[in-house]
Amino acid sequence: MRRLLPLVLLTTLTTAHAAYCYDVPGEDRTLPRFQGGPRQVVEERRETDPARPGETALTIRTFTFQGGQLIQIQTQAPGDRTRTLLTLTGRAGYQSVRTGLEALFSGQGVTLADVQKQPRQSVSLTFDTQGRLTAYDGVWEDQHLRAVREQVSCTYSTAKRQVTERLTRAGAVSQVTTAQLDERGRLTRREIAATLPGPGLRNTRQTTYTYAPDGSGIRIQDEANGHKLPAMLMTTDAAGRVTHIEMADLGDVQEQWRIEYDPQGNWVRQTGTMQGQPFMTVTRRITY
Incomplete structure (x- = not known):
């Protein structure tokens, strides 16, 4: 999932984001999909700033399902007393609360009820007869x-x-992505063209995705604005799931990721290291 995967990659193209319409190796879609019919997923991301090794930022996202469908995503960042709530069915909408300094210094958190009192921004999704997303009109949360x-x-x-994905953000950024798939439905190439303010x-x-004939890995080569970027190497298991990611040809920067899965095939732990030192750990508690 690119929002949680290599930080180096996030900075290579300011308009890059996780896909809505298709799957990308090593990434979650912007609106995640899970296997095995979970009822709830609690995701905790702990990030360490290299300049402040003793401090850890914690972000918690809670995914709620009903009848196998994702109906709600709640995000909580206790450090700045922020909570957001995205509801995808029924009275669909997006809500956000940011408290003032008085709440910050009093130590009082923001409850879900506080969020639900706030004005709601409308959200709509449509799907085709095969259950594939055809349109999303709502919000995207930046970092x-x-x-x-x-x-x-x-x-x-x-x-x-x-697959062609057309995206407009804030009425100012326009982005068209063309994703090419092979006969097995795997992403082999994608081209992104973005018009900025x-x-x-x-x-x-x-971006080109080259799969090892024996199914043991994937090599990803990016070119941004005509400049070739460091390749990314992924190791995959027998089920084709990405278990290890490393940056190639990046000199002294040694960024790597380890990914672990549960028996249902959902990832439950991602660990990012830089020069061998952990800088981000993401865990998921999944209730089926």
Whole structure:
């Protein structure tokens, strides 16, 4: 999941984000999908700032399901007393609360009831007859949990084995992604073209995914705005799941990730290290 995976990769293209319409090796979709019919998933992300090794930032996301469908995502970042709530069914909407200094110094947290009292931004999703997302009109949270309005459409071509994702963010960023799949449905190439605010500002990115014949790994090569980026190497298990990620040709930067899965096939732990030192750990408690 790119929001939680390599920080180096996050900075290579400012408009990059996890996909809505298709699967990317080593990433979760922006609206995650889970296997095995979970009832609840509690995800905890602990991040350490290299400049402040004694401090850890904790973000908690809680996914709630009903009848096998994801109906709600709640995000809590206790450090700045922030809570957000995304409801995907029924009275669909997005809500956010940021308390003032008085709450920060009093030590009083923000409850779910506090969030639900706030004005709600509308959210809508549509799906095709195969259960695939065709449109999303709602919000996207940046790394600071700020809500940005986002509209997405997904177009699927079986004949071409192609998925096209069109995205508009805050009415200012326009992005078109073309994802090419192989006969097994695996992503082999994606091309991103983004138009940014300002005259003539445009970002492009091409990514190629090469799979080892024996199924043991994937090599990912990126090119952003005409410049080749360091390759990323992934190790996969017998089920094709990514278990290890490392950056190649990046000099002294040795960023690696380890990923562990439960028997249902959902990842439950991701550990990121830089120069051998952990900087982020993400764990999931899944209730089936």
